[in-house]
Amino acid sequence: MALTTPRPPATGADTGSAHPEEPGRSAGSGPPGGPASGRRPGARTAPGGRDAPEVRESRDRPLPSWEELLSAALLGTDRRAASRLDGAGDDPARALLDAAAVETVRRRAGLRPPTAAPRPVPAQHDPRPPLPAAARDRLTMLLSDRVGAGGSGGGGRRGTAPALAELLPQWLAAATAHGYRAPDAALPALLDAARARTDLRPDALALAGPRGLWLAELNPDWRFALRSGGRGAAGRAADEPEAARRLWEEGLFAERVAVLTSIRERDSAEGLALLRSTWAKERAEDRLMFLDSLRERLSADDEPFLEQALADRSRNVRATAAELLAGLPGSALAGRMGARAISCVALDRTGVGPRVVVEAPHECDAAMERDGVARKPPSGRGERAWWLGQLVEAAPLGIWTERLGGRAPGEIVALPVADDWQADLHAAWCRAAVRQRDADWARALLGPPPERADAGGTASVVGDPAKLLSVLPHEERAAWVTRFIAAHGLSEAFQLLGACAVPWAEPLGRAVVDALDIAREAGSYPWSFSGVMGLAERCLDPAQADRLEPLTAIPEEPPDGSPGAGGYWSEAFQRLVGTLRLRAAMYAELAPDA
Structure with missing residues (x-):
């Protein structure tokens, strides 16, 4: 038989095996025979108010511990009966519950008041105007909606009602653009929504402002908000060198990311120095996240540190460092990848017209791997095509104009490519154009929208x-x-x-x-x-x-x-x-x- 017993409240200190009848303990003011008097539930009383002999003998036995009662309740009294229970032979389940009730009262009576914690530092003042009344009511309605993304989900009919959950991102973006602050009462629901949906976080946290970050410091469920840096305790500590150093060395991971981000926003070199100071002692997963936080303020000053990270023990850290360096067109890594790429691609003028010829790498050496080239291709992909794509993707797009006869991106893309290498080469150029945000190359690779060959044909566009x-x-x-x-x-x-x-x-x-x-x-x-x-x-x-x-x-x-x-x-x-x-x-x- 499985029973559920009352769970005792958390106490400042456990009272151990003490019980009401111990010498020196107050008997309390409860009624005779009640829990405060030390008399066991169901105990019989002899004529004249005295306990019967068997009751006195039972009272002299110590009560079972809370752990013993809990074990018996979880396993069932038919599998484990707690010892020293009155009436266990008649109804062990009832005796167990009676004993648990007595033990609960005993533990509560022994509660020690906890030490008062210091009051939280008040939240920073938010000078932004409040939402208009109608907009405030609208926010409450959107946050209380329980419809998931896309409405009712599944394959059923959605009806004619709008999916409010899908309108929340637009509302937040518009409210943030107007410069409003969120109502104080809505902050918990707003932070819960941002916790559940990462797409809401930038605008939700902007609307929540300093009071939202203040709340996030008090609730572990909202720690994600602190990773945004900004105006929380980490943001304030970033302005004080000693406080920033202490939080960096002793704080939670989210707080450390926040203080690093805040310092990088003010002084990228100072933030990098902070990261360097503990880099060798960080866990691999933390090194990866800290490295990723450098993206926003990435500059040539970060290159020496990223070059060192290319030799990191973690493959993911090495890959991220290589990606960041490839995003710096003037970096040494970009130059090395460019030199490798142009050695594989050339212009051939020996035929009827100019064309591009490709000689993909025959091996992936240690230097290529150090610069972020993955040796093993995915299933169904040839090794040489895989290595070529990575080299071209990481190479600065500006090298191709000189390499291919001074041609502009549109003219380069129009050149024929020999030996069926066109798909691989163009796909790598597409990835490079997206990574380097090069509109001229993106426009050239897209070209005009493709025409459908026939009614049953499909559109074919290079890359993504x-x-x-x-x-x-x-x-x-x-x-x-x-x-x-x-x-x-x-x-x-x-x-x-x-x-x-x-x-x-x-x-x-x-x-x-x-x-x-x-x-x-x-x-x-x-x-x-x-x-x-x-x-x-x-x-x-x-x-x-x-x-x-x-x-x-x-x-x-x-x-x-x-x-x-x-x-x-x-x-x-x-x-x-x-x-x-x-x-x-x-x-x-x-x-x-x-």
Whole structure:
């Protein structure tokens, strides 16, 4: 039989085996026979108020310890009966509960008051204006919503209600842009939401401000907020050398990251010196995180330290150091990788026209590995192609103009590549363009949106077009994706749409809605477009709501359409229109004069 016993409250000190009848202990003021008198539950009393002999004998035995009672309760009295229990022969379970009740009272009576902790330092003053009343109520509603990402989830119907959880990131971004501070009462829910969703953290912590960081210092569940640096205790300590050094050497990991980030923001050289002082004693996983924190203020001054990290014991630390160095075009590593890359790629003028010829590496030597080249390729990838791609990706893109006859990026990309090396070479250039944020190379590699060869064809774009688009200006991204949708529809445009700025430019939004309307009229399965519809809810300009109202009607189902698709499309467009109007209301509530 398994029983659940009352768990005793945490005490300042355990009272051990002491019990009420010990000499020198107060008998208390409880009623006769109660727990305070030391009489055991169920004990019999002889005539005249005296205990019966067997009761006196039982009272003289010490009570079982709390650990013994707990063990008997967890295992069950049929498997382990606590010794020294009155009435154990009649009903051991009842006797166990009675004894646990007595022991609980005894332990509470022996509670020692804890030492008072010092009061927390008051939070820094936040001079930002409070949210307007309507916006404050809206934040409460968004934080209390329990709908997960994408609505109800699963494959069921979502209905017509907007997915509030998907609107929270936009609300936070808009409120932060207005310069508001979060209401004090909403801070715990706001920090809980940021803890659960990393995409909310930058704007949520900005809105929470210094009081949010103050709360994070008091609750271990919110320690993630301290890694943002800024204005918490770590941020304050960063201004005091002795306090910063003490927190760096003795603080929690999150506090150490925060103080390092804060010092780097003020003085990158001082922050690097702090990291150097304990680098050799850090754990590998901590070294990796500290190294990653150098990204924001990365400069040529960090190169000597990163060069030393190339010889680190941890493979992940070495790879991260190599990645950071490759992001510095003038670094020695970038130069070494560039020299290796141009030794593999050359211009051949011996044929009918110029072309690019490739001679991939035949081995990966120790120097290449030290500079971050992974020796073992992934499954299905050839070794030489794998090594070539890593060299070209890490090489500065500027070397190719001189190496390939003074040509601009667009002209280089247009050159034919011999021996089927074009896909590998262009893919490596794509990764380099994204890493180095080179818009000219990204534009050249993207080219115009590919034309569909036939009705059953698919779009073919070199590399990852969504990542390449992220390098281009917002207007150029939207125009490229608009042309892509006109040529290929929405089936292959989901990731491309995610790379476009919000709200979508009017031509892009119109192209998306027109494509959805075509699918609706054709009676296509609406759930095939649920991802694009979800993006439209978050990214379409709210001013388009009235124009979309006619699409909320249930269309006539074509003979070859999917049965019942019209009802689904109607719900989807009703939800889209409702979400756009809700977004418009949100933005209006955040206006300063709301």
